[in-house]
Amino acid sequence: MTTNESRHWTAVCADGDILPDTGVCALVEGVHVAIFRVGRQQALYAIDNVDPKAGASVLSRGLVGSIGERIVVASPLYKNHFDLQSGECIEAPEHSVRAHAVRVQEGRVLVALA
Template identity: 70%
Template sequence: MNELSGATADNWVAICPLTDIVPDTGVCALLGGRHVAVFRVGDASPRVYAIDNVDPNAGASVLSRGLVGSIGERVVVASPIYKQHFDLASGECIEAPEHSVAAWPARVFADMVWVAL
């Protein structure tokens, strides 16, 4: 069993080398016609997250360009348009849960960032 068998081995997609994402920022990846925001949080022990890149309030594909931070114990990204915060682990919109976005499993394996769709 390899490290990518947590979801199903055939639905993990390689995004990019971990070093291509600057710590505490995001990038956008086009996966199966969907814009996915992929974030790297931290440098020494990096964590990666994947959420929908489309801001549900603005309809624009911009969440990967938002500011990464935290609210309490939650790691979030602030939308660059209306500044609402999205939990990177769940996609929940902190200010208005009805405006939450999809989230997908993400991990680092063999120095690559992988997302399961």
């Protein structure tokens, strides 16, 4: 298991650049990553940005919501829902994406690829 200290963290934007209940896209080590700020707690989540069914880098533009206790984003193309904690595609698990570590440090949002 990788610890936070041994991960390679990449700064992607200022903490205030992500509006509540929205996502942004960043290129992290050549990977398109969608970073979301969600809910009252303003929790941050990061998943792959490419919709595996469409092959388009669009998940950061999806609608954020919940299905039961799961916080999800709906792909703007095929409307599949992706769990923001795990990257699992609710409707078609074979289309799941990776979830990445995300944190704020000194006012910057940092992402470490899974």
